[in-house]
Amino acid sequence: MYLKIDCSHNGSLKEICLNFFRALDRALGSNYERRYGLKRHGIETMLALMSQIANAHALGLLVIDEIQHLSRSRSVGSQEMLNFFVTMVNIIGVPVMLIGTPKAREIFEADLRSARRGAGFGAIFWDPIQQTQRGKPNQEWIAFTDNLWQLQLLQRKDALLSDEVRDVWYELSQGVMDIVVKLFVLAQLRALALGNERITAGLLRQVYQDELKPVHPMLEALRSGIPERIARYSDLVVPEIDKRLIQLQLDIAAIQEQTPEEKALQELDTEDQRHLYLMLKEDYDSSLLIPTIKKAFSQNPTMTRQKVTASCFAVVDGRRNGSVRTRKALQE
Template sequence: MTEEPPHRVIPLASYGQQQLLEYQENPLISALPPVMGLEEVVGLLRLAPRFDSQEALLDGRLRAHAIARLLHSFFQPLSHHLELESKISLMIRQGYIGRNPASGAWYAHLQNGYRRIEEEDLSAAVYQSVSTTASSLSLFGCSGCGKTRTLERILGMYPQALHHPDYNISQLVYLKIDCPIDGDLDELCLSFFNAVDKILGTHYSRSHGRKKLGTKRLLASMCQVANLHALGVLIIDEVQNLNEARSGGAEKMHNFFVSLVNTIGVPIIQVGTHRASKFFQRTFRAARRISGLGSIRWDRLPRDKHWKSLLKQLWKYQWLRNTAPLDDELEATMYDLTQGVMDIVIKLFALAQIRAIVTGVECIKPMLLRKVFEDELKPVHPMLAALRSGRPELIAKYDDLLMPEIEGRLLTLTQSLDRIVPSKPPETSVDGKAKKFAALLEGMEIPQDIAIPMADELLEKYPNIPMAALIHKATAYLAQDNPKKPIIARLKRTEWGRLSEDDLRRRYADGPESEVYDRFKQAGLIFDLRPLLKAS
């Protein structure tokens, strides 16, 4: 029994002013966010994990949880990410020009769609004059280079669904589906219906998604549902999983993808590894329009200033007690091991931190990185060796290897912490912190006899605040208007007459040396023992 799709509340569309003439009077475009500037795009795409340096003082098991934030909460936009965002922004808006419900074009597309379902022919049409403004884009790259993650960040800038009451349209701005492993076009259509049902709360998988209807009917129904909900862009990920033989051959697959764009008018993005690019290059050679915005190829990051800047940003997020700064040797080791494949970069960095905690070294060094790479990332060694070789035939052979399940390895390494015998408190304990604080105060030219008790007193009052805050407290403490101790200085006897009247040296110099005793006695500085002696 199929699961009932949940009831969804789709937000109502609100329309903004458009600066371009071709975008005006089109509700499907006016309901979208405005075209953003470069800085705004970078700000929306960037993602950083929550981080507090004080978390380095936590128990190792808790720190393992904090380190896991890196796997899902770090994204630094680079130039190729911004290029993809720009193309997707253009694809969605340009694709809606030819399907404007205000001009009647959208209804003409729907009529043609009904005819295609009746005749089970994607080329059938009622209105031959209906034009399409849709385009296609291919994105190919090795596993782990960030294709899927980047698409998710970019698509997250748009609302996925909007309702237009005046036109009775539930608009789907984007839809992303994954090709099932060793799948065919029928299974791709079923994945499409399930995804639409999940977002809109519809029942297309029940009414249109029966495999016994046949491939032609399924494909025609998929195209019609895409038009009915004014789909802005369809992203088909993992296209290398499509089985050419089961799908009826390359020609049939080619006709389907071409029809989606050229006939139906829905923009499409095919995403896959380099292995998939061979098929699309072969089949799209005769169909220029399908490659409207071209084919983007992503590979490993080159070892340039962008790579170093990205690694520098990532290096900030360490939950270790003896963090080492990023130097040239560490940077070179990271690139040699990961070859600039971003997914592996983040996973190696996270696993290295866990290993540093488990072993007690609490610091990332080149040798530790190499040991973690050898022990934990064996599944990707062939792919990375191929990348190091630079030979295209080897890269094509290994570019779609499965990435290791990092969460499972983190869990295994974290369990190792249970077997560790508790060691002596780290240098960041109260005693160690007091010594470090006192040393800093002495470095500020505060005498040791003042620095040590001051450090103890402030740490007793504020045991959990960072070192920088303690320094601030110390300077504020010293700045208070407390009575100052008299300054004892070495002066020549000829200069004693310039001292304060309370200074013994001044009293000594104020008269003849033979009268010093009398002057001291008169000032009450000499204790008279005679009354005590008489009493005894």
């Protein structure tokens, strides 16, 4: 069994212990927080209690997320934080996995001693994927994008990811995994909304300009390659884009729920065109009637509605047995 807890926003070490009790209470329906957390125990005592509880429930892994919040703590330094985690591992006796954004590096690399203690935990840094390695295409980037490309839901998708689209994809995302995936999903939603159901380099650029503005400064810093600029953005948080994804999904769902008549009316530009469509829709095939109406109005912009209507009647009736077939004709 594993247990996941979060660091508090203020970086309190005691709060980490309290979160341990709270997480267990949520998972098991116990009352450890009331029994141990509300008393004025010191951190050493709370760690000992955590050890007893971990052994009692055969805890196999403790995951502590959002440890970058510890860098905000003014009451303790990086050395004391590391000592806390080392003591936690030794006392609780189970593996501890620490997860955080790049800002958490400040805790482990503040000085040589801290770096050496931090190295004892082991670390995996998830940096952006590089487009090239030693002047050659990075196979990791190629494999990742090829596999992601196959997960499209678009009906007219290209079977193979072109080099042009792949290069633009990297240029816009800079290999940041979260942005790579969000750009891919947003592009699909845009393609569905437009009705063309195909991702192109131009569509990626348009989606980047329209939907990813909150992260433009961060990505520009990455493109610059200047460490000082990159350091300003230690964490890419994009809640606005997440909200936009949800809204686009709702919009797509609404479009898919529309009746054929609602979709047809949306394709027509003016009220006169829509009135004419409603007059003729029962007698003529909608897929052929709509382009006929649009063409008649575009070719005769100064003509009155009555004359355009007569013109449309003449066109569709004159071609009844041709390419424009009516429903009644099909029934005959």
